[in-house]
Amino acid sequence: MSVEPIQLIRHRRGAWRLRHTPGQLQQLQQLLDAHSFWASGRSRRDLSLMLAGSQAAISAWQGSRLVGFGRATSDGVFRAVLWDVVVAGEHQGRGLGRKIVEALLGEPALRGVERTYLMTTNSAGFYEQLGFTAADCQKLMLRFSDEKPNQRDSTTDVEDQTKKIDSQ
Numbered sequence: 001m002s003v004e005p006i007q008l009i010r011h012r013r014g015a016w017r018l019r020h021t022p023g024q025l026q027q028l029q030q031l032l033d034a035h036s037f038w039a040s041g042r043s044r045r046d047l048s049l050m051l052a053g054s055q056a057a058i059s060a061w062q063g064s065r066l067v068g069f070g071r072a073t074s075d076g077v078f079r080a081v082l083w084d085v086v087v088a089g090e091h092q093g094r095g096l097g098r099k100i101v102e103a104l105l106g107e108p109a110l111r112g113v114e115r116t117y118l119m120t121t122n123s124a125g126f127y128e129q130l131g132f133t134a135a136d137c138q139k140l141m142l143r144f145s146d147e148k149p150n151q152r153d154s155t156t157d158v159e160d161q162t163k164k165i166d167s168q
């Protein structure tokens, strides 16, 4: 029996198609629920907002099945952060995670950026093979919020938001 090849998709900023193609957001939710501890239990509404606010996203498909994902936020010059790199269990250990991270690092929003950060609990060895080193000189700090995120779609109303802030 032939195995279907895996195809990587580079999403445009905000990943509109991944958010709006029926069933795709649900598959992302299921992938994160099944294979990540930090991103399980996220609602589809919030995942959609998350994608809208990401400057780069890569998805990996075997036929119509989502088998891998990764995304990044970036200011395009100084700082970028990788988030939510996940490969479906049966595809792990075959080089797909590496391809996803390499594709993310090659995206225009990340290429040439001075520093790219990430946070990992169990996969430091994986990222070391991709050129990352432990930042022992820095301390990770966190602030939690009880507020719900803004529901507006950040890919469509940048000018509008600027006006609002200026007039306050």
Ligand SMILES: CC(C)(COP(=O)(O)OP(=O)(O)OC[C@H]1O[C@@H](n2cnc3c(N)ncnc32)[C@H](O)[C@@H]1OP(=O)(O)O)[C@@H](O)C(=O)NCCC(=O)NCCS
Binding pocket: 035, 036, 084, 085, 086, 087, 088, 091, 092, 093, 094, 095, 096, 097, 098, 099, 119, 120, 121, 122, 123, 124, 125, 126, 127, 129
């Ligand atoms: C971590 C993860 C994304 C790696 O993807 P993958 O497709 O399994 O990794 P690859 O096959 O591309 O591995 C590339 C190399 O990294 C190594 N590697 C993979 N996972 C590793 C880990 N957790 N620790 C150390 N090395 C690891 C592999 O052995 C391989 O080395 P090799 O080229 O010498 O054989 C995947 O295992 C996964 O989704 N895990 C669960 C979610 C998770 O923890 N994500 C990381 C978020 S920070």
